[in-house]
Amino acid sequence: MAGGRSAAARAPTRGATPAARAPQTLERLRALHPDAHCELVHRDAFELLVATVLSAQSTDTMVNAVTPALFARYPDAATLARADVAEVERALARLGMFRQKARNVVGLARGLVERHGGEVPRTLAALIELPGVGRKTANVVLGVAFAAPEGVVVDTHVLRLAQRLGWTRQRDPEGVERALCRLLPRETWDVASHTLIFHGRRLCTAVKPACAACPLSDGACPSAFRAELVGRKPPRARAR
Template sequence: MASKKVVTKKAEPKRTAPPLETLDRLHAIHPDAHCELDHANAFQLLCATVLSAQTTDVNVNKATPKLFARYPDANALAKAEPLDVEPLVATLGFFRQKAKSLVGLARALVENHGGNVPQSMDDLVKLPGVGRKTANVVLGVIWNTPDGVVVDTHVGRLATRLRWTKNTDPVKVEKDLCKRLPRERWNITSHILIFHGRRVCFARKPACDKCGIRDACPSAFKAENVGRKPARSPRVLTVVT
C-alpha cells in the first residue's frame, strides 16, 4: 500500500492588515506603552534623551537620579562645568561628550528661553545636541504635539517587518509612518513599537510564535534578517539625535 505523504502546513500570514488596525492590536497588547526614560518634567526628559544616545534607557535611568538631584533645573546645570557633570554620567558611553552637551544645552535654555524648554520644533533643534528625534520625544511625551514619529532602532525594525516602509533611512521611515498613521497617534506609535520591539519582536530572534499579531504580519516566522541594522563601524557617536 502506498504511504500517504504528510504535508505540514507552514504558518503564513493571511493578509497584510492596514497599519492603524495593527497598531490598535499592538496597543491592546501593550496598553501601558510609554516613554521608559524616567523624568519629572520637560527639562529632565530633554537631558535624559540626550544621554540616551548609544545606550539603553535602563542605563540612563540609573544615572539620572543623582544628576537631577544635583542639578534640578537648567539654571543649576548652566552654572556647572562639564568636568563637574562627568562623574555623574560616567557610567554611560561617551560621557565626556554628553556632559559637555548637557551643560551647553542648559546654558542655551537659560540664555534664550528663560531656563524653560521651548515647545516648538524650530526652537528645540536650535539647542546644542538636540536633533529632530530628541525634539519629537519631548514634544510628544510632554505636550503630545510631536512633529512626526520618533524613529529609533526598534521603530525602524518593526516598521520594516510590518511593511509600513521600504526605507531604512530614519527620516524617510518617519515620513512613511506619518503618511500612514493619523497625527493624533504619532506619539503613542513609537512607544507601542518600542515596547513590542523590546519584549517580543527582538532584533535577532523575534518571538513570532508568541506574537499577538503574527496573523497580520508579513514577516512572521521569517523576520530574523528583516529590518536589522547592518553591523556598525566601531565607536561612532551620533551626538545630535
C-alpha cells in the same frame, strides 16, 4: 490586554496592503501593550530633554540609574548651565561617551537659558536649534511632555518594526518617519512610537524575534517567521 478595544480592531483586515492596514495593526499592538510609555524617568520637560540626550547609545535603564543624582545636583537649566563640566562628567561616568554627553547637556542647558529663559521650547524648530538635540529627541519631548508631537519618534526599534510590518521600505530614520506620519493618524503619533518600542523590546527583538508568541503572526505581519534579517543593519563585510 486592554478590554475596551473592539474585536474588529484586533482582527487582521484581509485584502489591504500591510501599509494600508497600519492603523489597525497599531490598534492590535496597543491592545497588546496598553502600558506602553516613555521609560525614561523624569519629573518635567527639562529632565526629559536631558535624559533623552543622555540615552543616545545607552539603555534607558542605565540613564535612569544616573539621572536621580544628576537632577538632585542640577534641578533646572540655570544650575546645569553654570555647572563645572568635569563634575557633570563624574555624575555621568557610568554612561558610554560620558565626556561628550557632559559637554552636550551643559551646552544644552546654556542654550535653554540664553535663548528660552531656562524653559524648554514647545516647537520642533526651536528644539532642534539647541545643541545636541535632533528630531528624535525633539519629538520625544514634544510628545511626552507637551502632548504635541510634530512627527513620530524613530529609534532603532521603530525603524526595524516599520520594515518588518511592511509599512515602509525606507531605511533611514527620516524616511521612515515621513512614511509613518502618512500612514498613522496624527493623534496616534506619540503612542505609536512607545508601542512599537515596547513590542521591539519585548517580542520583536532584533535577534530571534518571538513570532510564535506574537499575535501579528496570524497574517497581519508579512515578516512572520522569517523576520530575523528584515529591518536589521547588514553585517559588516570582513576586511580582506
